[in-house]
Amino acid sequence: MTDLKDATRSPDWQDDVRQGVRHVRDLDRLPLSPAERAAAQAAAAHHKVRAPKAYLDLIDWNDPADPIRAQVIPSLGELVETEGELGDPIADHAFSPEPRLTHRHADRVLLFPTYQCAVYCRFCFRKESLTSIGRGYTREALEPALAYIADHPEIREVILTGGDPLSLPDNALAEIVARIEAIPHVRLLRIHTRVPVALPSRISSGLVEALQGRLMVTVVTHFNHAREITDATEVACRTMRQAGFVLLNQSVLLKGVNDSIEVLEELCRELMYRLGVKPYYLHHGDLARGMAHRRTTIAQGQALVEALRARLSGICNPVYVLDLPEGGGKVPLGSCPIEGRDGESWRIRGLDGAVRDYTEVVGE
Ligand SMILES: *Cc1c(COP(=O)(O)O)cnc(C)c1O
Ligand code: SF4
Numbered sequence: 001m002t003d004l005k006d007a008t009r010s011p012d013w014q015d016d017v018r019q020g021v022r023h024v025r026d027l028d029r030l031p032l033s034p035a036e037r038a039a040a041q042a043a044a045a046h047h048k049v050r051a052p053k054a055y056l057d058l059i060d061w062n063d064p065a066d067p068i069r070a071q072v073i074p075s076l077g078e079l080v081e082t083e084g085e086l087g088d089p090i091a092d093h094a095f096s097p098e099p100r101l102t103h104r105h106a107d108r109v110l111l112f113p114t115y116q117c118a119v120y121c122r123f124c125f126r127k128e129s130l131t132s133i134g135r136g137y138t139r140e141a142l143e144p145a146l147a148y149i150a151d152h153p154e155i156r157e158v159i160l161t162g163g164d165p166l167s168l169p170d171n172a173l174a175e176i177v178a179r180i181e182a183i184p185h186v187r188l189l190r191i192h193t194r195v196p197v198a199l200p201s202r203i204s205s206g207l208v209e210a211l212q213g214r215l216m217v218t219v220v221t222h223f224n225h226a227r228e229i230t231d232a233t234e235v236a237c238r239t240m241r242q243a244g245f246v247l248l249n250q251s252v253l254l255k256g257v258n259d260s261i262e263v264l265e266e267l268c269r270e271l272m273y274r275l276g277v278k279p280y281y282l283h284h285g286d287l288a289r290g291m292a293h294r295r296t297t298i299a300q301g302q303a304l305v306e307a308l309r310a311r312l313s314g315i316c317n318p319v320y321v322l323d324l325p326e327g328g329g330k331v332p333l334g335s336c337p338i339e340g341r342d343g344e345s346w347r348i349r350g351l352d353g354a355v356r357d358y359t360e361v362v363g364e
Contacts, residue, residue, distance in 0.1 A: 012201070013052075013199055013201035013202040013204070015053075016052040016053050016054045016199055016201050016202075017052050017053075017118070017199065019052075019053040020050070020051050020052040020053040020054075020055070020056055021049055021050060021051045021056065021072075022050055023049075024041055024044045024045075024049060026049075027040050027041060027044070027049065030056070030061075030073070031061045032073075036064075036073075036075075039074070039075055039076045040073055040074040040075065041074075042074075042076065042079065043074030043075055043076060043078040043079055043122075044074045046078065046079065046131070046290070047074070047078065047120060047122070047124065047127045047130070047131065047290075048120045048130065048131065049072075049073075049074055049120060050117065050118070050119055050120045051072040051119050051120070051198065052118060052119060052198055052199040054198070054199060054200065054201060054232060055068070055072065055119055055197070055198040055199070056072070058227055058228065058230070059073075065256060067224075067225045067227065067256065067257040067258065067263070068225065068227060068228065070122070070254070070256055070257050070294075071121055071122060071123065071224060071225075071254075071257060072119060072120070072121065072122065073122070074122060075122070075293075077290065077292075077293035077294070078122060078290040078291075079290060080290060080292065080293065081289050081290055082292040084287060085287050085288065085289040085290070085291070085292070086287045086288070086289070086325060087128045087289060088128065088129070089125050089286040089287040089288050089323070089325060090125060090286060090323045090324075090325065090327070091104075091325060091326050091327040092110070092126065092129065093129075094326070094327055095327050097148055098144040098145045098147075098148045099141065099144060099145065100112040100113070100141060100142060100144075100145045101144075101145035101148055101149075103148075103152075103155075104327050104329065105329070106154045106155075107154060107155060107156045107157060108155065108156065108157035108158070108159060108190075109145075109149060109155055109157075109158055109159065110159050110161050111142070111145055111149075111158055111159065111160055111161070111180075112129075112161060112162050112163055113137045113142060113160055113162065113163070113165050113168060113172070113176050114135070114136045114137045114162050114163040114164070114165065114167060114168055115129060115130050115133045115135050115136070115162055115163040116130070116135075116136050116162070116163050116164070116167055117130070117162065117163055117164040117167055117194065118164055118166070118167040118194065118195050118198055118199045118202065119164075119194055119197075119198035119199065121194065122294075123252055123254055123285070123288070123291055123294050124288065125286045125288045125323075126162075126163075126288075127288060128288075128289070130163065136168075137168055137172050137176075139175065142176065142179070146179055146180070146183070149180070149183055149186065150183045153185045154185075155185065155186065156185065156186060156187045156188065157186070157187065157188045157189075157190060158180050158186055158188075158189055158190070159190040159191075159192060160176070160189070160190070160191045160192065161191075161192040162192075164193050164194055164195055165191050165192070165193060166191065166193040166195035166196075166202060166203075166207065167195060170204075170206045170207055170209075170210045171210070173207065173210040173211060174209075174210040177189065177210060177211055177213060177215070178213070180215070181213050181214045181215055186215065187215065187216060188215060188216045188217075188218060189211070189215040189216070189217050189218070190217075190218045190219075190220060191211070191217070191218070191219045191220065192220045192222070192250075193219065193220070193221065193222065194221070194222040196219070196221045196233060196236045196237060196240070197221060197222055197223050197228050197233060200230075200232040200233045200235065200236035201232065201236075202236075203235075203236035203237075203239050203240060204239075205239070208239055208240060208243040208245075211243075211245070212243060212244075216246070217243075217244070217245045217246070218245065218246040218247075218248060219240055219245050219246070219247050219248070220247075220248045220249065220250055220280060221237070221247065221248070221249045221250075221277055222249065222250055222251070222252075223249050223251060223267065223271060223277070224251045224252060224254060224257055224258050224267070225257060225258050225263060225267060226263065226266040226267045226270050229267075229270045229271070229274060229275060233275065234274060234275060237275040237276060237277055238276075241276050247275070247276060247277040247278065248277065248278050248279075248280035249271050249277045249278065249279050249280055249318075250280050250281040250282075250283060250318075251267065251279070251281070251282050251283065251318065252282075252283045252285060253282055253283065253284055253285055253296055253301050253304070253320075254285060254294045254296075255285075255293070255294050255295060255296050256293075256294065257294070259296050259300065259304065260304075261304055261307045261308065261311070264282075264304055264308055265308060265311055265312060267279075268308065268312055268316045268317065268318060269312060269316050271316070272313075272315055272316045273316075278315060279316060279317060279318035280318055280319070281318055281319055281320075281321050281330065282301070282305065282318040282319070282320045282321070283321055283322075283323065283330075284296075284298060284301050284320065284321065284322040284333060286322075286323055287325060298322070298333055301320055301333060302320070302333060302334060302335040303335075304320075305317070305318075305320040305334050306334070306335055309334075309351060310351045310352070319332055319334070320332065320333045320334050321333060337349040337350075339355050344359050344360040344361075344362075345357060345358070345359045345360075346358045346359075346360070
């Protein structure tokens with residue numbers, strides 16, 4: 001392990017991008033077998049391939065089932081479409097009153113400044129928007145969405161997502177933030193990003209300054225495995241915490257990546273204790289096409305979060321959610337501890353697994 005001072009001297013983030021995989025032809029530089037390379041090329045034709053060097057360096061190439069590799073190297077499983085899968089699994093488009101905007105809950109909107117990312121995750125639930133829309137940021141493209149937000153005083157929170165908003169240059173981010181800040185009823189700016197995980201060197205003082213201003217800032221990172229937590233990600237998260245940003249994390253439950261209690265326990269513990277990032281959501285794998293090979297059952301997810309609850313401090317526990325198709329929203333899926341009820345008397349399962357009687361006592 002390098003010491004933190006070395007990590008802060010990490011190469012310029014642009015080198016990290018240049019030396020990573022940016023095009024299908026860059027797959028030739030990776031230690032893949034001919035069959036694996038052919039599979040990766042075929043799958044990359046459907047969902048772009050991209051990964052910065054810093055992220056690729058985390059892969060143990062001797063392990064074909066490596067959990068970091070599984071997240072970024074395309075594989076044939078992605079080409080298998082299973083009945084019931086959906087192109088727009090959480091109905092972003094059905095709730096889009098303007099281009100680049102989704103408004104499903106009164107007080108908050110999703111704003112898509114770009115449909116490009118620093119890393120293309122194989123499990124992406126928005127991958128069909130990334131390929132079919134695929135465009136980057138322009139000032140003009142956001143006009144109708146910003147006008148809509150200005151017209152809707154019930155919107156208090158603007159969530160920049162995409163694509164990856166932090167894949168944009170500092171000046172574009174500063175411009176977007178200034179335009180959101182000018183809308184008086186907006187209180188909080190939230191950023192959903194995988195940059196702190198896949199390209200931590202990008203979290204510079206310039207980037208942080210571009211986001212700072214009138215609004216409360218919350219950055220929701222996307223760590224899926226404890227091996228993604230490194231000296232460089234620690235530095236990136238410290239930079240954001242010192243800027244006063246609230247840091248949360250959402251993970252996706254992925255078969256073969258993090259569907260074991262040991263992996264989830266270490267991930268959630270190290271997020272909170274090492275990075276100061278509060279585990280927020282653990283998403284059940286959505287119905288994106290070509291992802292059946294990475295999905296677990298809901299019962300498996302429930303057993304995992306129940307075990308996690310018994311092992312980890314309350315602040316280290318994420319909420320296990322399913323984002324329902326057709327815009328049903330994110331609903332908690334944790335198993336219910338209530339086993340039965342008789343009037344004021346409830347039978348409730350404790351963290352130790354034992355069921356206890358609990359009688360409600362409520363004053364007049
Ligand atoms: C996920 C999502 C949000 C944010 O939901 P939270 O529960 O507040 O994190 C907002 N709008 C849409 C459309 C979403 O999909
Ligand atoms: S960074 Fe987000 S939007 Fe981009 S590929 Fe990964 S999951 Fe999808």
